[in-house]
Amino acid sequence: MTNHHRSVISLQVNGAPHRLSVDNRTTLLDALREDVGHTGPKKGCDHGQCGACTVLLDGRRVVSCLTLAVAAEGEEITTVEGLAGDGELLPLQRAFIRLDGFQCGYCTSGQLCSAVGMLAEHAAGWPSAASADVSPDGPAPVLDAAEVRERMSGNLCRCGAYPSIVRAVLETAAQEEIAG
Incomplete structure (x- = not known):
């Protein structure tokens, strides 16, 4: 039986590939924190008003609490953990x-x-x-x-x-x- 409430998605997070099975209602923020383990983006308001969850999606800033993880399929996501290249701070x-x-x-x-x-x-x-x-x-x-x-x-x-x-x-x- 097929589960129509879940999707398997592929994301590039800070340059590393991730394949995740997520509920279709899961936000990008929750997928990053709970499934990928990147806890840099924070859940502040969970309404897109505070910006604590801001990440870069293909170089453009988005509030990840309002972005569905399935909408980021195949995209490159950069969190604060990925800003410093080779351990060198920007x-x-x-x-x-x-x-x-x-x-x-x-x-x-x-x-x-x-x-x-x-x-x-x-x-x-x-x-x-x-x-x-x-x-x-x-x-x-x-x-x-x-x-x-x-x-x-x-x-x-x-x-x-x-x-x-x-x-x-x-x-x-x-x-x-x-x-x-």
Whole structure:
């Protein structure tokens, strides 16, 4: 007898292949935490409002508590555990540490994944609600504190580390711009 409530899916999580049998209603967050064992993404609100569960899905940031695991079939997922290549922290991660971009740490994995995705979106010239009129063929919007706050507004921090998070993102963006 076929079980119509489960699916077998294949995911690439932080570069490693995973084949999972999941209930069709299982969120990507629950599959990552319970089936794959990556506990970096956190379950905060479970309603897509806090951003603690943010991961990168094929390089784009998503809230994994609102994404069904079956919808991620065949996709590349990057969690906070996969951001550092070869054990070397990203400049963004080092900036978070140096500038105290976290306090309790609960939101940090979502903040980091969101910031990585946000910096890529900005580099690609994507506008935000804080951006002035942006032409698809024009330069990327200026990345200032207001722009970072707008682009990171889906990630909440109950400890209030926002000023340090914004500084860490801006410092990283400036370093990336210099490195070209």
